[in-house]
Amino acid sequence: MSTLPIRYELIKTCKQTGARLGIVHTPHGSFETPVFMPVGTLATVKTMSPEDLKEMGAGIILSNTYHLWLRPGNEIVKEAGGLHKFMNWDRAILTDSGGFQVFSLSDMRTIEEEGVHFRNHLNGDKLFLSPEKAMQIQNDLGSDIMMAFDECPPYPAEYDYMKKSVERTSRWAERCLKAHKRPNEQGLFGIIQGGEYEELRKQSAKDLVSLDFPGYAVGGLSVGEPKDVMNRVLEFTTPLMPAHKPRYLMGVGSPDSLIDGAIRGIDMFDCVLPTRIARNGTLMTSEGRLVVKNAKYARDFGPLDEHCDCYTCRNYSRAYIRHLIKCDETFGLRLTSYHNLYFLVNLMKNVRQAIREDRLGDFRDEFFEKYGFNKP
Numbered sequence: 001m002s003t004l005p006i007r008y009e010l011i012k013t014c015k016q017t018g019a020r021l022g023i024v025h026t027p028h029g030s031f032e033t034p035v036f037m038p039v040g041t042l043a044t045v046k047t048m049s050p051e052d053l054k055e056m057g058a059g060i061i062l063s064n065t066y067h068l069w070l071r072p073g074n075e076i077v078k079e080a081g082g083l084h085k086f087m088n089w090d091r092a093i094l095t096d097s098g099g100f101q102v103f104s105l106s107d108m109r110t111i112e113e114e115g116v117h118f119r120n121h122l123n124g125d126k127l128f129l130s131p132e133k134a135m136q137i138q139n140d141l142g143s144d145i146m147m148a149f150d151e152c153p154p155y156p157a158e159y160d161y162m163k164k165s166v167e168r169t170s171r172w173a174e175r176c177l178k179a180h181k182r183p184n185e186q187g188l189f190g191i192i193q194g195g196e197y198e199e200l201r202k203q204s205a206k207d208l209v210s211l212d213f214p215g216y217a218v219g220g221l222s223v224g225e226p227k228d229v230m231n232r233v234l235e236f237t238t239p240l241m242p243a244h245k246p247r248y249l250m251g252v253g254s255p256d257s258l259i260d261g262a263i264r265g266i267d268m269f270d271c272v273l274p275t276r277i278a279r280n281g282t283l284m285t286s287e288g289r290l291v292v293k294n295a296k297y298a299r300d301f302g303p304l305d306e307h308c309d310c311y312t313c314r315n316y317s318r319a320y321i322r323h324l325i326k327c328d329e330t331f332g333l334r335l336t337s338y339h340n341l342y343f344l345v346n347l348m349k350n351v352r353q354a355i356r357e358d359r360l361g362d363f364r365d366e367f368f369e370k371y372g373f374n375k376p
């Protein structure tokens with residue numbers, strides 16, 4: 001059952017790499033792909049206002065079912081008129097289903113066919129999350145793109161465990177579709193699992209594609225596996241995903257992974273990395289990572305990155321930002337978060353331009369060389 005609200009439009013394919021330039025249309029506007037989606041787990045992209053996010057060109061942000069279920073509670077967000085109203089964001093929102101948090105946040109959990117029993121990571125209360133519950137919460141949040149409730153298995157995982165997990169995640173996906181209350185207003189993406197096992201990725205993709213979701217995600221990656229494992233899994237998984245629907249790689253990531261993921265056919269990416277490292281003063285720049293607290297920047301009155309035209313780089317110096325971060329000044333967090341988010345949003349703008357010019361492979365080599373990924 002394919003739902004109306006999400007439509008993928010393929011604009012062109014890069015002749016040099018096979019990467020694709022597209023547009024995803026949602027009830028809250030459209031955005032070009034490949035795209036980096038800022039993560040706003042608790043209904044805010046930390047220290048950023050909606051105006052900041054629009055100014056940097058973000059067309060879609062993420063929020064999270066598990067976190068918002070616990071605080072402030074999906075009922076309160078529903079009473080506010082949904083997440084868009086609650087956080088004053090009128091562009092697209094994607095909510096993750098909570099599956100990942102259950103495995104990453106709580107060590108006390110049991111997975112059953114019905115769902116997952118675990119403890120609230122804030123107060124230890126017993127909780128239960130199921131496909132139906134995850135769909136109810138996302139329905140209350142009113143996100144444009146919902147994610148099916150899945151198990152994101154640890155890396156590495158035994159083949160037999162992974163096979164059972166994939167089969168249960170497929171049964172959960174079917175239950176999500178059945179529990180989908182407003183398929184004409186909210187899209188629902190299926191999440192392909194299977195770890196590093198090609199046979200299991202094929203089985204997961206076959207199960208989910210037969211359910212005709214409006215979009216698909218590659219789950220179970222960016223969980224500690226080496227980069228070459230991620231790239232190998234993408235090489236045999238993305239071709240299994242329908243070419244006329246969006247492809248979302250969950251939890252990724254670093255600049256090199258975004259470029260390598262786009263080359264392997266991924267359209268959408270999300271990661272907490274840029275805002276998380278910004279808060280301790282680690283910046284992504286065109287010459288690689290920069291740790292602004294380093295003493296050598298105490299009298300450096302130039303911008304974080306002279307090739308960056310973001311608000312932070314146009315108005316403030318490394319010395320000033322170093323001072324703010326060392327003094328734990330909140331304004332310092334805003335300046336570093338803004339720059340890191342802008343860096344990735346802008347990187348994907350350059351990736352889309354390279355696809356238009358059929359030169360994403362050349363772009364990758366130039367970027368890797370400057371950023372220092374090729375260096376030993």
Ligand SMILES: CNc1nc2c(CC[C@H]3O[C@@H](OC)[C@H](OC)[C@@H]3O)c3nc(N)[nH]c(=O)c3cc2[nH]1
Nearest residue numbers: 062063064096099100152219220221222250251
């Ligand atoms: C980082 N690596 C990684 N993230 C992942 C996430 C999102 C984490 C979600 O949690 C919040 O970030 C902490 C974000 O929520 C807004 C994100 O979407 C995943 N979500 C699901 N449902 N299934 C997966 O297989 C999965 C794999 C991941 N690998």
Ligand SMILES: [Zn+2]
Nearest residue numbers: 308310313339
């Ligand atoms: Zn900047």
